Amino acid sequence: MRLTRILLPLLLLAAITAVRAEDNPARGGELYVTCAACHGAQGEGNRSLNAPRLTHLAPVYIVAQLQKFKQGTRGGSDASESARQMAGIAATLADDQAMYDTAAYIANLGGEVSAVTVEADTQIGAGYYRQYCSACHGPAAEGNLALHSPRLAGADDWYLLSQLQAFRGGVRGSQAGDKTGKQMRAMAGVLPDDEAVASVVAYIRSLAQ
Ligand code: HEC
Ligand code: HEC
Known part of the structure; x- marks a missing residue:
């Protein structure tokens, strides 16, 4: 057992x-x-x-x-x-x-996590993350591929920011046939403003050592 x-x-x-x-x-x-x-x-x-x-x-x-x-x-x-x-x-x-x-x-390469570039309140970000993101991306941002949700821990903070902005602006996840992209686009839209986006990114970055 x-x-x-x-x-x-x-x-x-x-x-x-x-x-x-x-x-x-x-x-x-x-x-x-x-x-x-x-x-x-x-x-x-x-x-x-x-x-x-x-x-x-x-x-x-x-x-x-x-x-x-x-x-x-x-x-x-x-x-x-x-x-x-x-x-x-x-x-x-x-x-x-x-x-x-x-x-x-x-999968066999050893590229390391890049330096922190987004400074924001990780406490506030943690709140948003638990409320809106962890159900699909996992409590440690480890990803959940049964839900097609990628690992986020270890991603560049500047890339997380640019992708969330792309989803929010509709330049990612709005093509016909992009089912998982559409799902994520809806979630990115739930964050109230740019500060909330930055805080959630800073929190995710803090999960990768
Ligand atoms: C309903 C499930 C779901 C929730 C909730 C969710 N996501 Fe996602 N997320 C996904 C899926 C599915 C993808 C993959 C999209 C694709 O295939 O293009 C994704 C992709 C992403 C990506 C792009 C990563 C990459 O490397 O391409 C980021 C960044 C991201 N999510 C952040 C977040 C944040 C931040 C939250 C909370 C505000 C969140 N997600 C909530 C399902 C979800
Ligand atoms: C000319 C530069 C360039 C080359 C060469 C290139 N990439 Fe990319 N790749 C990018 C850029 C820029 C992005 C970010 C796209 C965006 O902002 O949506 C990207 C994004 C990606 C992503 C999405 C990652 C994610 O988390 O969303 C994958 C996977 C990827 N590349 C794999 C590859 C592979 C495999 C090759 C070789 C066959 C390759 N790339 C060659 C520039 C390049």
């Missing part, structure tokens, strides 16, 4: 974060050469190019976003310049397997 209690969460975690047996990280490494130019050799991200850290994300979420970029449900004509740029790159990945292989390679 006790063992089950310990093992079950571990097994679930492994199932969610695992690279699939059929994926080929070595081939992914060849494909990642293109990505490294913006996201860095270790997937650490590069703020000056608006390219986020990738290493905290589960492979299945990376693939889901690459599919969206390729299909135009993210990064379409009315999206931000950064998202459109990324969509152009995703289009060069031949098929889903290429995306899975690249994500499998990223």
